[in-house]
Amino acid sequence: xxxxxxxxSAGFSVANTKIAxxxxxxxxxxxxxxxxxxxxxxxxxxxxxxIDTRNHLESILRKCVTDVQDEIARKRSQNTSNYYAKGxxxxxxxxxxxNLTQLEKEKIIEVLLS
Numbered sequence: 001x002x003x004x005x006x007x008x009s010a011g012f013s014v015a016n017t018k019i020a021x022x023x024x025x026x027x028x029x030x031x032x033x034x035x036x037x038x039x040x041x042x043x044x045x046x047x048x049x050x051i052d053t054r055n056h057l058e059s060i061l062r063k064c065v066t067d068v069q070d071e072i073a074r075k076r077s078q079n080t081s082n083y084y085a086k087g088x089x090x091x092x093x094x095x096x097x098x099n100l101t102q103l104e105k106e107k108i109i110e111v112l113l114s
Contacts, residue, residue, distance in 0.1 A: 068113060075112070 071112060
């Protein structure tokens with residue numbers, strides 16, 4: 001019977017090592033899962049922060065575009081009223097505006113946008 005006992009204890013030892021390996025594997029997978037959950041939370045937080053930043057920048061850009069449109073409309077109405085107030089002199093100034101070079105036009109736009 002002692003031989004049977006040894007075989008049984010040897011079988012128990014083999015099963016015990018398999019169980020230990022599985023438990024070790026389970027623990028490593030749990031750690032990996034926890035790390036991935038932490039990474040996911042971090043990525044979600046960063047994504048939300050980027051979206052907030054983008055939305056803020058978009059609102060600033062929209063406000064700037066609206067301000068430029070209002071400024072252009074104001075300048076056009078001012079130029080139109082000046083044109084009618086000056087008569088012939090206004091027409092000559094309008095003709096001068098048409099003769100502006102591309103560089104001069106770019107400078108004017110740059111000044112209006114600043």
